[in-house]
Amino acid sequence: MSEPVQPFDWGRMFIHDLPWTYLGEVAFRTAFMFVILLTALTVSGKREVRQLSIYELVLVIGLGSAAGDPMFYDDVPMASAVVVFIVMMSCYKLATYISDRNKTVRQVLEGKAVYVVENGCILTENFDREDLGLEELFSDLRVEGIEHLGQVRVAILEPNGQLSIFQYKPDEVKFGLPILPNELKKDTEQIEESGKYACCNCGYVESFTAPAGLENCRRCNQTKWVKAVH
Structure with missing residues (x-):
């Protein structure tokens, strides 16, 4: 032994x-x-x-x-x-x-490029099939200096896992979902003031008039909204 x-x-x-x-x-x-x-x-x-x-x-x-x-x-x-x-x-x-x-x-082995953001909105039908979370997506966008999805014309998840981002020109930027952490925490289900709101799940932007309850998102049927920024 x-x-x-x-x-x-x-x-x-x-x-x-x-x-x-x-x-x-x-x-x-x-x-x-x-x-x-x-x-x-x-x-x-x-x-x-x-x-x-x-x-x-x-x-x-x-x-x-x-x-x-x-x-x-x-x-x-x-x-x-x-x-x-x-x-x-x-x-x-x-x-x-x-x-x-x-x-x-x-x-089959390497995968293919997948559009995850287009015209300022998250393509949830493609996004859900990829191994990428919203926080990870927002983090990658913030690294490139993106503050809200209205700045993003197209974002493509490449086969190697990197995110390719194509932005709107400054004069073409639209209202969009804010992706800064403190702004995302301000989500709501009730309208406190009239204006444009962005869906927290897909980034779809819609105008609402106060006082009223926020409706389900037309694109993804979610109920969480946050004030859109430009």
């Missing part, structure tokens, strides 16, 4: 039962795998560095796992890691070759 592990056993933690000279081998293994990693990323191009599609994500995970173990495990041969790199890169190149030439395969 093996002896129980003693916490904070500095000898075990730093070197275990290996000679200190083994650290020189660890340094060599690390340098060797660094060169292999660098070579692999150079061969694959900048695509996986600029963005992470499904192919690149699999590639990074596979290469990271293959590169890590030989750096510090003495019983993991480096030749095995080289074979893993060759196979991974071959599969990656084959997958991207097929995807680039077959639209169906590309859309």
Whole structure:
């Protein structure tokens, strides 16, 4: 029966039962795998560095796992890691070759661009099918300096998860749903003053006259509204 592990056993933690000279081998293994990693990323191009599609994500995970173990495990041969790199890169190149030439395969595996905002309104029928929440959408828009949806002509969720935003020209900006956190908290179901109100769910803007109760949104049938801004 093996002896129980003693916490904070500095000898075990730093070197275990290996000679200190083994650290020189660890340094060599690390340098060797660094060169292999660098070579692999150079061969694959900048695509996986600029963005992470499904192919690149699999590639990074596979290469990271293959590169890590030989750096510090003495019983993991480096030749095995080289074979893993060759196979991974071959599969990656084959997958991207097929995807680039077959639209169906590309859309199934990578997805396709989806319109999530158009003419200042959220396209809920498309939005609900994507892995994107309203808060995440609003956060991405705020990063681009957007204060309300009336500024947004089109927003497209790209296959790589990034959001492409096309704004109205300054003289074309419309009333829209405010997306600043403090403004969103002012939602209501009762009209306190006449004016334009935006649906909190889809951004549809409608004029209401006080005093009256707010109606259900014509686009999404929700009841929460907030004063639209321009």
